[in-house]
Amino acid sequence: MKRLLLILTLLPSTLLAQHGIWRELGPTHPPENAQMRPETFTRIKGTGRLAFVEFDTRLPNRIFTGSPSGGLFISDDRGVSWRNGGTDFFWVPGVSHIQVAPESSSTWFIANGDGDADFSFSLGVARTRDEGQTWEWINGIEESLPFTDLNKPWKIVRIRKLLIDPRDGNRLWAATTEGLFLATNALAKADQIRWKKVASGVFYDLCFQPASMGRVLLASGDGLYRSRDGGFQFEQMTLPDEFGFQKDDLPVKQLTIRISPADPSTLWVAYTANEGHSSRKFNAELYSVDLDSEQWSFVRAFGKDLGVQRRLGHGRSQAFAVHPTNPDELYWEMC
Template sequence: MAEKVLVLLGTKKGAFIAESNAARQSWKLRGPFCETWPMNHVVADQSTGTIWGAGGNEWFGPAVWKSTDLGETWTHSSEGLAYAEGEEPIKAVWSLAKGNGSLYAGVQPAGLFRSDDSGQSWQHIDGLQQHPSRPHWNPGGAGLILHSLVLDPDDQDRIWIGISAAGVFYTGDGGATWEPRNLGTRADFMPEGENYPEFGQCVHNLVMAPGMPDRLYQQNHCGMYRSDDGGKRWVSIEKGLPSTFGFPAAAHPRDPETLYLVPLNGDSAGRYVPDAKAAVWRTRNGGREWQAMRNGLPQENAYIGVLRQAMATDRLDPAGVYFGTSSGALFASADEGESWVNVTQHLPAILSVETLVVD
């Protein structure tokens, strides 16, 4: 039985940890950690409890922080987190993923690194930079960032990534070669007749369904999509949602048909929840139908946004669901989204939310 649940928060001013027991009825907040560096993504190894934080900016440079005692103490390293001399310097680490004995890091400008020693040193996976489309990648609003890292839990050579605004790319050989996987996803900002390019889409978030490595869900700048063949083809699942625009997506820990979203009102209409009424939208059938979950969420003057990595689930039963806002509030549900509580507010802008269940 779970002893406690940790919600790991990356913010513009360090990492924070919200902690509760398995009931998830009351919470204690710890932090800020990582010397208040901007922390874009904080993740954990569910098997060992090790926590890593991806951070940095133009002033600090890139680094990955690490804690082996549930956040009590931290160290950091940037060894190897650099491109070749003469190339544009790395500004920050934007995403992390642990799997198959390695730790992966996505950086800005977009590139992929791997560590085989738990984040102490890094090697550049340069096959991605060598893709022929690379000279034509354009930055999204936050820059040219590799923000989504999806690893096949059963095959260490299969990796999917999301880059704003280059799209989804896939490797089946551990990163030596890559191919774009964007068929069926729109790019409404492109000239008429060029709305479905091979690459250049502004993917916002990419997640894998549990137990089905070839089922992927994608929140895009221009719609919500599902793929059942590893991204070779995408189908729209936005019907029934209040908007085609949003950033985060979170998969249920056991049910591949269940997904959670926080749609926003559009890219040029303020980027807050529609009608300023907060809701998490849930599907129980792979996106064919959607339901707004509002119980406990603010329904008046809620001009909040939720960023691309700021939503997660835990592995308990019933599953917990969590999201953090760009105005520094964390909301939690201990019943799969049926009801919500405000865990904390007035934090720095929350950039990422992940969970760790300690047995």
């Protein structure tokens, strides 16, 4: 195996002393949410934890971010200033992910709610065609995407991640706790959109394999899946019996996947396990997979002293990245 560089990022107070100076870009303004209870608003103290950072390749100065409590925020000057994305007055204002249509920088798709933990549930996928001025739900009617029914709040659905075809904005995937879903007409009128379940299971993550021209997709959650036909059908990949994923007795298991365009045949798989909400037991391990031979390699386990278990597991927004041009350089968040 090539030499691997792991860079474990620290909380800001520690980072200032040991690893250079970081500065906060924002957003810092709390949401103007009429639906949020006062005690909840006080607890989050502003925007809340941020779940993602995404970009629009056509607009290099634009940055998207969002949180389970603060909703969607956009910067058009590389983080100098921020504006609200129009989600403040949703019944559930949280946003767990966003994708931009390749046809227009004004058309966005968001996954509603908290995709990682128990702060809020999801009401589905929403779409804007005017940069967040107005939104519409595109959950479908006859062939629909699963979402939380407010009349049945005990049956909670979460959507962790969206993936759009960079060549065709009609093709949109949603990784949910009720399966992996695909819409092939995501740009149609809201009442005409149809969703199809393409894989069963609990899903948290998905991506294209670079250099596959959109033909190969990878998805993960409580298992690892691969599609070789452009995302219409998925097969579950076999996990080695000797690894922690198969041996752990912790009930909540999650696989997070990352891949670098510089090495499209190597998939990095971060495994975490815990007991769910307020868990006191954690486990975290890192693997690599050769996608050509399907050969797995154990890289390392993360001890409790690093705190990685808490930062990659329940409610921690997949805090793991691989460098786009140096595939042996990985970044983790830690306590």
